[in-house]
Amino acid sequence: MDLSSLTPDKQVKLQYWLDVIRQCRASGLTNQIWCEQHDISLKSYYYWLSKIRKLALEELPRKKNGIHMCTDQQSTALTESPAEFAELSLPDRNISRSTPAAILHIGSITVELYEGTSAQMLENILKAVQSC
Incomplete structure (x- = not known):
């Protein structure tokens, strides 16, 4: 399933469940407890988690090949940027x-x-x- 092939209704539902999953993960609670507190079926939670993971895995090869699917269903080629190095500070040796x-x-x-x-x-x- 390609993100660009989803109907607007399915995109809204996907975004809703993505937000639900993010809220659950950020809560620090177990999935079961969080879902119980928010009246969400644990079965539905895992169903959508599986669906979102599958979509994310399908998107990885597209991104690796320099293609990114925008939410408005237009694809844009990404230009490859050269590798950059970040300067890291060493820990204090006196500690x-x-x-x-x-x-x-x-x-x-x-x-x-x-x-x-x-x-x-x-x-x-x-x-x-x-x-x-």
Whole structure:
């Protein structure tokens, strides 16, 4: 199924479920609890999650080949841009790495956090732990 072949009604429904899935994931709750709290059938949630994943996988080869499907059903060729490198700062060598500043025990998972751990890194760690 191609995004451009969807009727406007189906595009609206797809966008609705995409928003539902994003809200559920952002909530930090399990899918089951979130769906119960929002009166959404868990079966419908997983049906649409599967459908959206399938559409996303079908879109990957198009994007890789330089084609992007716009929401107004017009396709536009993307020009390839040269690779760029981002400058990264090295962590402060004076920060002691031997003793963690905090240790989190979440179920069977243990996470050790050291001084200088960025907020972004902490957020990524918590998201990864949440998905386990």
